[in-house]
Amino acid sequence: xxxxxxxxxxxxxxxxxxxxxxxxxxxxxxxxxxxxxxxxxxxxxxxxxxxxxxxxxxxxxxxxxxxxxxxxxxxxxxxxxxxxxxxxxxxxxxxxxxxxxxxxxxxxxxxxxxxxxxxxxxxxxxxxxxxxxxxxxxxxxxxxxxxxxxxxxxxxxxxxxxxxxxxxxxxxxxxxxxxxxxxxxxxxxxxxxxxxxxxxxxxxxxxxxxxxxxxxxxxxxxxxxxxxxxxxxxxxxxxxxxxxxxxxxxxxxxxxxxxxxxxxxxxxxxxxxxxxxxxxxxxxxxxxxxx
Amino acid sequence: xxxxxxxxxxxxxxxxxxxxxxxxxxxxxxxxxxxxxxxxxxxxxxxxxxxxxxxxxxxxxxxxxxxxxxxxxxxxxxxxxxxxxxxxxxxxxxxxxxxxxxxxxxxxxxxxxxxxxxxxxxxxxxxxxxxxxxxxxxxxxxxxxxxxxxxxxxxxxxxxxxxxxxxxxxxxxxxxxxxxxxxxxxxxxxxxxxxxxxxxxxxxxxxxxxxxxxxxxxxxxxxxxxxxxxxxxxxxxxxxxxxxxxxxxxxxxxxxxxxxxxxxxxxxxxxxxxxxxxxxxxxxxxxxxxxxxxxxxxxxxxxxxxxxxxxxxxxxx
Numbered sequence: 341x342x343x344x345x346x347x348x349x350x351x352x353x354x355x356x357x358x359x360x361x362x363x364x365x366x367x368x369x370x371x372x373x374x375x376x377x378x379x380x381x382x383x384x385x386x387x388x389x390x391x392x393x394x395x396x397x398x399x400x401x402x403x404x405x406x407x408x409x410x411x412x413x414x415x416x417x418x419x420x421x422x423x424x425x426x427x428x429x430x431x432x433x434x435x436x437x438x439x440x441x442x443x444x445x446x447x448x449x450x451x452x453x454x455x456x457x458x459x460x461x462x463x464x465x466x467x468x469x470x471x472x473x474x475x476x477x478x479x480x481x482x483x484x485x486x487x488x489x490x491x492x493x494x495x496x497x498x499x500x501x502x503x504x505x506x507x508x509x510x511x512x513x514x515x516x517x518x519x520x521x522x523x524x525x526x527x528x529x530x531x532x533x534x535x536x537x538x539x540x541x542x543x544x545x546x547x548x549x550x551x552x553x554x555x556x557x558x559x560x561x562x563x564x565x566x567x568x569x570x571x572x573x574x575x576x577x578x579x580x581x582x583x584x585x586x587x588x589x590x591x592x593x594x595x596x597x598x599x600x601x602x603x604x605x606x607x608x609x610x611x612x613x614x615x616x617x618x619x620x621x622x623x624x625x626x627x628x629x630x631x
Numbered sequence: 632x633x634x635x636x637x638x639x640x641x642x643x644x645x646x647x648x649x650x651x652x653x654x655x656x657x658x659x660x661x662x663x664x665x666x667x668x669x670x671x672x673x674x675x676x677x678x679x680x681x682x683x684x685x686x687x688x689x690x691x692x693x694x695x696x697x698x699x700x701x702x703x704x705x706x707x708x709x710x711x712x713x714x715x716x717x718x719x720x721x722x723x724x725x726x727x728x729x730x731x732x733x734x735x736x737x738x739x740x741x742x743x744x745x746x747x748x749x750x751x752x753x754x755x756x757x758x759x760x761x762x763x764x765x766x767x768x769x770x771x772x773x774x775x776x777x778x779x780x781x782x783x784x785x786x787x788x789x790x791x792x793x794x795x796x797x798x799x800x801x802x803x804x805x806x807x808x809x810x811x812x813x814x815x816x817x818x819x820x821x822x823x824x825x826x827x828x829x830x831x832x833x834x835x836x837x838x839x840x841x842x843x844x845x846x847x848x849x850x851x852x853x854x855x856x857x858x859x860x861x862x863x864x865x866x867x868x869x870x871x872x873x874x875x876x877x878x879x880x881x882x883x884x885x886x887x888x889x890x891x892x893x894x895x896x897x898x899x900x901x902x903x904x905x906x907x908x909x910x911x912x913x914x915x916x917x918x919x920x921x922x923x924x925x926x927x928x929x930x931x932x933x934x935x936x937x938x939x940x941x942x943x944x945x946x947x948x
Contacts, residue, residue: 375740441919447912604759611748
């Protein structure tokens, strides 16, 4: 029973942090209607920024996060403004061109980082990264707990931002109907730029929270892209709360899979759920709630 | 086929057949063989992704199944992997049947994502069923033929077969149905085209020839492991880039794309060192922003006649 409890709690905590990354992706997907395969690479770049702050300036990862977020916001804005917004004007046979563009961006980011940092595995070891707290017989990692807390904080802040502020409302309007939003005086190219920026900043935040728990290397981005996708589809595209719940479901499914099936098949569990949801529940778990 | 096209095709075949007479160095032959392998995969991907518009991010699954069909024959039964050239494509085509049934319920980006997930599932499963596949240790075979020239002609034959079959399919009624599905699936359905059936009719040959390339790869390289043949970036995404560069929905596009891609890759690798993939990524972005329909595709928009000549000539290099 303790094993089960621990597995589930670990899954929820990890899933909460994954969902922060996924919320960034779902925001971008919802507004721009594009599949962003570079998202994991953005997470990875964010992690490297936090890592640099930690190694060279001695800044704690949870504070370095607030440096990584504006940096990634800026990078995201640039990508949107000079690459993705431009692509909308290009005529082509296949609409999937934008997916490939994000693949190209992913390659550039990953390999750019590799040129500077090599493929070495790096890690951030803080005084508290191996501390645990005990609840009954179950041990919980402190870094996971703090990360989960921050993830939930950011999720609620983003939710408030999207529902209460003018800018947030413009973002939602653009995601619902771009043309109508333009008629209402929303500057859609500015909105898409800011959205991509926010999405990237959230990716950086999620990455920084996971930094004390993971090894860091340039290819780690692929892992996060895959997870963010699964969560986005699970939660329903463009839904913040859906992504938060989807993240936890994926987290639980993966830790249960790792504990009870095998470590090697951990990722298959997530992918199978992904295909099943795509097929049988195309609106994600959000559509279940609405019914 | 017009007379002009026919002449170009014959010229292409002659050039391709005569190349080994002039180029004998093993390294150059190796590059040419790689170009042909990618041209086969690209041409088969193009049938599904270019003509039918079903962009697959999971062609590594078919490539890997083809490769493993050949590898496992030798590994378990000691049968020559050349028999895999027969079994591999068939195995890939059989695997594609359930995949088509599942994934063609989805459209556009969702189809792309489902294929991506399937490709990854294949990789992870093949890594984990060690009893059957030898896991990450991979399969090493002892090639019976060492002369590159023989491999070159076998690969060339496979490419010729792929191009011919694709050409026949595209210029038959099926080809027109496929293009109509790409342009507007709802309109195609309303005209009475059974879209799912025809998408499957594009997927099966596409998987078949990708499997053929996989089986040949096993024979040629003589070592496979799941992280190589089921690789997302280096197989599934790379084939899309090859086709995009050469020309989506064109006969010669994938071959031209493969040629330029592999050659550029080699040039970058030798001149830029560790930064080669970085430059590659920049190149990908530039191509998509400025020549979104590929070299062959964009040229034909400007000048149809000139483009055909160039496509055929550069296809032979």
